[in-house]
Amino acid sequence: MKKLKVLKLGWEFPPLISGGLAIACYGIAKALAKKTDLTVILPKASQNSILDNANIIGLNNIDVEISKYQQHTESEVYKKYNAFAKTLFAPGMEDVAPYPSLKEIKVEGSTTTENHFQTTSYANNFTHTETKSIFYGRFHLDEMYGDDVQQKVVEYAEYVAALAANLEFDVIHVHDWMTMLAGIKLKHQSGKPLVIHAHALCYDRAGPDARGWNYDLEKYGLENADAIIPVSKYTGSVVEKHYGINPQKIFPVHNGVEPVETFSENSSFPENLVLFLGRITGQKGPEFFLEVASKVIAENDNVRFVMAGSGDKLKRIIETGAYRKVGNKFHFTGFLNREKVNKLLAMADVYCMPSVSEPFGLSAAEAAQFGIPCVISKQSGAAEVLNHALKADFWDVNLMAKHITDLLEDEDLRKRVIDGTFEDIKTVTWENTVNGIMEAYSHVLGYDVTGGVKNEIKDIPKPQNISYSVKKKVVPTIEIQKDDLKKIEGIGAKIESLLNENNIYSYADLSNAKLSKLKSILENAGSRFRMHNPKTWADQSEMAAKGEWDALKKWQDELDGGV
Amino acid sequence: MKNVCLYFNLHQPNRLKPYTFFEIGTDHFYEDDKLNKDFLDKISTDCYLPMNALMMENIQKLGPDFKFCLSISGTLIEQMENHRPDVLQSFIELSKTGQVEFIGQTYYHSLAYLHSVDEFERQVKKHTAKIEEHFGQTPKVFRNTGMIYCNDLAGRLEEWGFKGVMAEGLNNHLNGRSYNHLYAAPNVKKIKTILKNYKLSADFTHRFMDKNWNEYPLTADKYAKWIANDTGDCVNIFMPYETFGQHLSPESGAFDFIKHLPNELKKNDITFLTASEQVDKLGVSGIYDIHLPTSWRDSEKDLSAWSGNNMQKEALQKLYSLENTVIHSQDPDLIHVWSKLQTADHFYYLNTKIAEDGATRDYLSPYESPYSGYIYYMNALADLEITCKEKM
Structure with missing residues (x-):
């Protein structure tokens, strides 16, 4: 059987990585190349962007000749495209903020007339200026995004269309908004079906109220696509409900997860560690993480939180953490390289991903591979895959705090979550992703190209020294006489540790403790301890200290809850 | 005159x-x-x-x-x-x-x-x-x-x-x-x-x-x-x-x-x-009747240069909350380390004032921003807190 010819348009691709997109595009391309005849066009490819069985073209490496806007007025589509092509600034442009912004793009021979920046209203006051680019030569991309990213997107479309005029393909497969324009142009030029892979949308980056050219471009692209592959059902519902797209052409397919090399490392401090990993932007829910942390810290002295990453909300979160008085237990690392990220994963006891809107959430799957139990928001693709992770709505900080506390205190639960999520990720492979993609292709082509494959289960090696138990509580180093205070009616394990924290370890200590002190210990420990009445504890422990167990037993039978 | x-x-x-963060618990020398x-x-x-x-x-x-x-x-x-x-x-x-x-x-x-x-x-x-x-x-x-x-x-x-x-x-x-x-x-x-x-x-x-x-x-x-x-x-x-x-x-x-x-x-x-x-x-x-403390710092001539924002207040509060433990330890090294963290400059670096007062801070501070100064200070304090806990 003749192999299906796929033309894939990408933006980020290893070794150019700014986030999860490059990793996903690579994973898809690698698995897709095994089943199809694959060509990938990238704005920039290096010697290292090599893939077996695939033809990877970097626009920085070849000369392309383009005549200038020759057929733009011929159809409705081109009219709209042309309008976008001339738009250098539109309200809402700041929505691209999550991407590193900088400055110059150098397209050889291109000059641009003055930009009229308008930042005030969201009205339809697009500013038009002519780009007088002479599109001949090599596409240069210094910065993957940057302030003039729209112009790059338009020029990329021109280059791709010119280049693809001589290529043969059955289906066009593009990734996210940077390549949508090129996909549409190609679809109309070639008549081939367009498949859009949605990794992240303006909705995720900037919230449900974000509008502007970025949203418009996405909506335009999604409307023009013959099929859309969101990376989760969650993102599929965003495509349907926030972009008004017919659900019949939406085919959610989860990303795969590469098995990562995992290891375990003891942290150098005695407390348990809860980890947040990601850009510190609204999308990732850092405020919620901080709020959850404040709640857990208020109840549990034996835990630290660390927020790894950088972003536009970092300063605000630092100040809020200080305001909430958790500065000594809530830490920041700034941006970390991969090695340090792995070190953190190896140290962490709980992974928390409270994203407000997370199309997939690769980091949660990675954490699962490290044998870390995850607490994740329901507004994430990962929640569909990690069935055994503990979940809560991103705003439900009480439930999230409870999940974290439970995972730190309940060893059985911990083990269930770790083992369960580990099983969950076994089906999360790029091969299965491609199977899903082939189904979407079949839909747009009108004939079956799946070959009737079933999803595979991959055996990912489990970390050797996976630790199910959280670190031991800090106990004083001095040798102390310790009795089992739980033998006193009314005292359970929690209260025993509370008493221990207040230097009451033995029956003798307890029998000497003043009632007012015991009451204040319970009082300070929070509302759930206040109902305990320590009135008889001193007398009970006096008997215990003397070894009068029978008499104590008899008395205890008469007591109810120590009262 | x-x-x-x-x-x-x-x-x-x-x-x-x-x-x-990675130094907490391993490196007890902060300077x-x-x-x-x-x-x-x-x-x-x-x-x-x-x-x-x-x-x-x-x-x-x-x-x-x-x-x-x-x-x-x-x-x-x-x-x-x-x-x-x-x-x-x-x-x-x-x-x-x-x-x-x-x-x-x-x-x-x-x-x-x-x-x-x-x-x-x-x-x-x-x-x-x-x-x-x-x-x-x-x-x-x-x-x-x-x-x-x-x-x-x-x-x-x-x-x-x-x-x-x-x-x-x-x-x-x-x-x-x-x-x-x-x-x-x-x-x-x-x-x-x-x-x-x-x-x-x-x-x-x-x-x-x-x-x-x-x-x-x-x-x-x-x-x-x-x-x-x-x-x-x-x-x-x-x-x-x-x-x-x-x-x-x-x-x-x-x-x-x-x-x-x-x-x-x-x-x-x-x-x-x-x-x-x-x-x-x-x-x-x-x-000369002064009820609330005055100073010679910044245009306000009050305490805002050292304790005007939440980061400064938090750092100070957490530092002095260790006082009892540190002093009772009677460990001269620990007391000295804690005391050196009291130097006012550490808190001055964390002020987030702008304009002229902010420029003076930037000129004196060894850190790229008040925020990184705060992060380093609180990490060091967390380590000291662990040491204190061990002493208790």
């Missing part, structure tokens, strides 16, 4: 290294030794040594008439003991002339007065002992970190045997009176309050290099005349010693200015007084 009192404060903090030594070397070359030589020259030239005051923080003295005994020796040489009075302060140049009176007392006594050890004098006049002052402070210092205390002379509290007099807090019997003449002090420290100032350039001759023509009992010119060579570069002519100033003052028949002499000779002209 008949009298002038020249007072210089000297201090260097033990700046922290970029102490990251950037190399950076601190480099700073000390540079300031010694740029300021301390040439200034000491200049002041010695003035003492020799003008004889016993020329006097001035110095206040050196304990942290700076320790740095000199460890790295630059030669610089320390040059201060000792100055003290041997008998024409330099050493003023008391907190050993760690801290904000202890605002957070723990017990700790404040320990540091005042520790500083006194250090000054006695090297300079053979017992400070009788006190200046608090950042010139932080209020009635209660004067009262406590009086109890501990000080006869004078320095403060910023603030117009909104003077109510039309001049800062060129001695005052007293309403709650004291004997201790006198010496007010900084901020106008004349700032004419030199802030406007000396300002080419847009209508008095530019400022010469020693002109400045001496201004002092001579000012009314009151004594003009108190207070400034950091580091003004020379650090804030004002050698090219600015600042050294030349201070070289000639004493002689110009003498020409105008002005008498040099030390702070103690001033307190002994001059009477109190009224009550």
